[in-house]
Amino acid sequence: MKCISTLVLAVALVVPVRAQIIERVLVKVNGDIFTQTELEERQTAAIRARMGVDFKPDMVNNSEELKKAVDEVTPQLLVDAIDELLLLQMGKEKGYHLSDEQFKAWLENLRKEQNLTDDQKFQAALKQEGMTVDDLRKNVEKQFLVGQVQRDEVGSKLSITEEEARQYYLTHKSEFAEPATVTLREILIEVASTTKGGQSTISVANQDEAEAQAAALRTRLLAGEDFAKVAAEASAASSKSNGGLIGPINLAEVSVSLQELIGKMKPGEITQPIRTTKGVQILKLETIKPASIQPFEGVRDLVADKVHDARQQTEVRKFLSRMRGQALIEWKNDELKKLYEKQIATDPAGGAH
Numbered sequence: 001m002k003c004i005s006t007l008v009l010a011v012a013l014v015v016p017v018r019a020q021i022i023e024r025v026l027v028k029v030n031g032d033i034f035t036q037t038e039l040e041e042r043q044t045a046a047i048r049a050r051m052g053v054d055f056k057p058d059m060v061n062n063s064e065e066l067k068k069a070v071d072e073v074t075p076q077l078l079v080d081a082i083d084e085l086l087l088l089q090m091g092k093e094k095g096y097h098l099s100d101e102q103f104k105a106w107l108e109n110l111r112k113e114q115n116l117t118d119d120q121k122f123q124a125a126l127k128q129e130g131m132t133v134d135d136l137r138k139n140v141e142k143q144f145l146v147g148q149v150q151r152d153e154v155g156s157k158l159s160i161t162e163e164e165a166r167q168y169y170l171t172h173k174s175e176f177a178e179p180a181t182v183t184l185r186e187i188l189i190e191v192a193s194t195t196k197g198g199q200s201t202i203s204v205a206n207q208d209e210a211e212a213q214a215a216a217l218r219t220r221l222l223a224g225e226d227f228a229k230v231a232a233e234a235s236a237a238s239s240k241s242n243g244g245l246i247g248p249i250n251l252a253e254v255s256v257s258l259q260e261l262i263g264k265m266k267p268g269e270i271t272q273p274i275r276t277t278k279g280v281q282i283l284k285l286e287t288i289k290p291a292s293i294q295p296f297e298g299v300r301d302l303v304a305d306k307v308h309d310a311r312q313q314t315e316v317r318k319f320l321s322r323m324r325g326q327a328l329i330e331w332k333n334d335e336l337k338k339l340y341e342k343q344i345a346t347d348p349a350g351g352a353h
Contacts, residue, residue, distance in 0.1 A: 027078075027337075028330040029085040039074075042081065046073040075343035078336060084146060086323045090153070091145030098141040106140055107133075154315045158308055165303045168310075169296050175306070176294045182254070182262055183247035183286040185227050189214045190236035191279040210280040214273035218282055221270055227284050236279065248289065262288065317347055 024036040047069055048054065059066055116122040126132060169176065189210040217234055221227055228243025239246050251259060261271065262285060271283045296303065324344070331337035 026333050029082055030328050032085050034081050042077045043070055075339040078340040079343050083320045087146045087149045091149045096145050096148045098144040103137050150316050154319050155312050158311050160304050160307050164307055168307045169303045173293050176299050178292050180251040180291040181248040181289045182251050185244040185284040186237055186246055187231045187235040187244055187282045188237035189280045211273050214280040214282055
């Protein structure tokens with residue numbers, strides 16, 4: 001069963017909406033409230049994501065590890081909750097809303113990604129998380145408003161100069177590296193195996209016969225026959241339909257022993273027969289491309305996007321700091337207030353108010 005709350009955390013960054021009851025208010029932000037239940041929901045989601053445990057608030061007293069984890073995540077959760085309220089208030093003031101068409105498209109994409117296209121599975125997943133479609137929509141709409149405000153008030157006002165982009169590229173070249181790749185051709189002589197007692201074994205005679213076949217094929221190749229033609233004729237690998245071609249593949253993803261073997265070869269060279277779990281293999285090195293840094297001109301747009309994202313994160317924090325300074329924040333819990341103020345004081349782009 002797919003876990004919808006996990007996806008909501010990743011995409012909507014919120015926890016399930018539950019029926020409101022009369023309960024303890026922790027803080028008021030311009031009149032809007034943040035409650036004990038809402039904090040506990042956020043703590044539960046954060047601990048679940050961080051530790052992979054089905055956490056409940058009453059478990060804290062039974063585990064020092066859980067208590068420490070809750071103490072660590074709570075200050076930022078308080079900041080995030082208040083910032084979200086401020087952004088939602090601005091979004092509503094500006095008349096932003098999530099249309100039926102936008103939510104429908106988001107929901108269809110969610111169900112495809114999570115393999116929940118079957119209505120019965122989807123409803124069961126919602127029930128497992130204690131949610132309804134309306135709950136899900138409210139969560140998504142919150143984050144739609146938050147994102148729209150950030151884009152309009154911050155992102156759309158940023159401009160990235162050529163010099164900024166070049167400086168970022170020069171100091172982050174590793175982000176634009178292309179890994180070493182290798183392209184090979186293969187011929188596989190499959191060795192028949194027998195199963196006894198649930199275990200598969202290959203007879204020595206069959207192995208020797210396969211190696212003899214591979215050696216004969218290699219002799220033909222060294223005499224000048226086309227590798228692709230011989231592979232199409234004799235290989236048992238699925239690549240035979242493509243002349244034995246495999247790759248280009250990331251060199252770091254092949255086995256260490258094969259990396260060492262390739263490192264000693266030149267393009268066009270053919271290996272000796274190699275024993276594998278499926279039989280005997282012959283490889284030809286087609287090309288090997290060393291790791292390289294992509295030139296600035298080829299990644300200009302990608303660099304600009306990275307600079308924009310980094311700048312936007314900083315500017316959003318400054319924007320939120322200004323909003324906090326203008327807001328009426330009324331704490332009902334002094335201990336949480338101290339945690340909140342200490343947390344925002346650690347943000348060099350934000351600062352405390």
